[in-house]
Amino acid sequence: MVATVSLDAVLHKHRIRPTIQALQSEIVQWRRQIHQKPELAFRENLTAEFIAHKLTAWGIPHQTGIAETGIVALIEGHQKGKVLGIRADMDALPIQEENEVDYRSQHPGVMHACGHDGHVAIALGTAKYLQENRDSFRGSVKIIFQPAEESPGGAKPMIQAGVLHNPDVDAIIGLHLWNNLPLGTVGVRPGALMAAVESFDLRVQGKGGHGALPHQTVDAIVVGAQIVGALQTLVSRIVNPLDAAVVTVGEFKAGHAMNVIADYADLKGTIRYFNPQLEKTIGDRLETIVSGICQSYGASYKLDHVHLYPPTINDPAMAELVRSVAEATIETPLGVMPECQTMGSEDMSFFLREVPGCYFFLGSANPYFDLAYPHHHPRFNFDETALGMGVEMFVRCVEKFLA
Structure with missing residues (x-):
C-alpha cells in the first residue's frame, strides 16, 4: 500500500507552514512525474527539461547545460546579502523497478531507487516558495541541480564549471531522503557524515x-x-x-x-x-x-x-544551524538523530571541501505503508510526507542563514 496525500494533519503537527502545506500535492506530482522517467548519469535530459520549464514559468533565472545536464538557479531576496547554496542530485540507477504503483518507471531497467526524484521535487518546491516570498529574506539562494551523483560524479565538474561563483556561495546545504531513518526524524552531525x-x-x-x-x-x-x-x-x-x-x-x-x-x-x-x-x-x-x-x-x-x-564532512557551525532548524520543525519523540554516520558515500563531499556546509538525512521510511525498503532495492519507495518536510527545512535554513 502506498501513502496518499491526505497529510494536512501530519504536516501541521511537524510545524510545516500553511503555504508549504498547500504546495504538498504539487511537490508529490512533480516527484511522481520525475519518477516515471528516470535517467542515468549525465543523461538526465528529460529531468533537466522539466526543471527548466518550471523555473521559467516561475520567473527564476537559471543556467542549463552545466556539466552536461546540470542546472543552476538564482533567487535573490529583497536586498543584498550572503549567498546560500542548495544542492539536489537528479540521476537514477540501472535497476528494474518492481513497485506496483501507477507512477512506476516507464524506462526499462532504470529506476529512481535512491530518492533523487524526491530531492529534485524538494528543491523545486523550495525554489517556488522562495521566489514567491522574496521579501522574507535578504541575500541570495543558489539552487544547484546536479547530475551523476551515483557515479562517476557530477559535483566535481559542476564546481570546475564555476557554479560556486558569480555570485560566490558563502555556504551550502543538501539533504538525502533516508529510509534508514523513520519518517519524522533528521540525521545531522558535525564532522564526517558519510565515508x-x-x-x-x-x-x-x-x-x-x-x-x-x-x-x-x-x-x-x-x-x-x-x-x-x-x-x-x-x-x-x-x-x-x-x-x-x-x-x-x-x-x-x-x-x-x-x-x-x-x-x-x-x-x-x-x-x-x-x-x-x-x-x-x-x-x-x-x-x-x-x-x-x-x-x-x-x-x-x-x-x-x-x-x-572524499569523506562528506560537515562544517560544525552549519551542522548546528541545521540541527536547530530540525528541532524547530520536526515534532516526534525521536526528532534529531546525531548518530547517523554511514559508510555510504556522496559526491556532495566535493562541495563541502570548497565552502562550509552541511549535508543531512531526512527520515522517509514508513513500514506501515510498506515504504521501508532499503536504498538501491527494486522496491525502494518512501513516504511522500517527507517532501513537504524537506521544503520546510530548506526554507527555514535559508531564513536563518540569511537573517
Whole structure:
C-alpha cells in the first residue's frame, strides 16, 4: 500500500507552514512525474527539461547545460546579502523497478531507487516558495541541480564549471531522503557524515596448467586468495582502531574448469573510511600488499586504484544551524538523530571541501505503508510526507542563514 496525500494533519503537527502545506500535492506530482522517467548519469535530459520549464514559468533565472545536464538557479531576496547554496542530485540507477504503483518507471531497467526524484521535487518546491516570498529574506539562494551523483560524479565538474561563483556561495546545504531513518526524524552531525570511497581493479597474472601438476604453474587463484586475506589487515592492523574503515573484495573471478589451474584472477573491491588522512595510507599499503604477495609466488599484476569521492564532512557551525532548524520543525519523540554516520558515500563531499556546509538525512521510511525498503532495492519507495518536510527545512535554513 502506498501513502496518499491526505497529510494536512501530519504536516501541521511537524510545524510545516500553511503555504508549504498547500504546495504538498504539487511537490508529490512533480516527484511522481520525475519518477516515471528516470535517467542515468549525465543523461538526465528529460529531468533537466522539466526543471527548466518550471523555473521559467516561475520567473527564476537559471543556467542549463552545466556539466552536461546540470542546472543552476538564482533567487535573490529583497536586498543584498550572503549567498546560500542548495544542492539536489537528479540521476537514477540501472535497476528494474518492481513497485506496483501507477507512477512506476516507464524506462526499462532504470529506476529512481535512491530518492533523487524526491530531492529534485524538494528543491523545486523550495525554489517556488522562495521566489514567491522574496521579501522574507535578504541575500541570495543558489539552487544547484546536479547530475551523476551515483557515479562517476557530477559535483566535481559542476564546481570546475564555476557554479560556486558569480555570485560566490558563502555556504551550502543538501539533504538525502533516508529510509534508514523513520519518517519524522533528521540525521545531522558535525564532522564526517558519510565515508570516502575508493575502488580497486586487480588482475593477478600467473601461469596456468594441469590441476594434477601444480608445480608447473603459478596458481592465480591461490595468489588472489592470499591477497584477499592480507587485505583484511588494512583495517585490523594498519588503521587506528578508533578510525572506522572498510575494505571489501566484491568480485573474484578466476578459472574455467575444475581440473585446470587458472592462469589469471580478477579481483574488484571498495575501500571506505571517514578520516581524510587515510587517503594515502590505505592506497599505498594496498599496492605494497599486492606487490609483495605476487612477487613471493612468482606472479605479476596490474592494479587500477581510483579515488572516487572524499569523506562528506560537515562544517560544525552549519551542522548546528541545521540541527536547530530540525528541532524547530520536526515534532516526534525521536526528532534529531546525531548518530547517523554511514559508510555510504556522496559526491556532495566535493562541495563541502570548497565552502562550509552541511549535508543531512531526512527520515522517509514508513513500514506501515510498506515504504521501508532499503536504498538501491527494486522496491525502494518512501513516504511522500517527507517532501513537504524537506521544503520546510530548506526554507527555514535559508531564513536563518540569511537573517
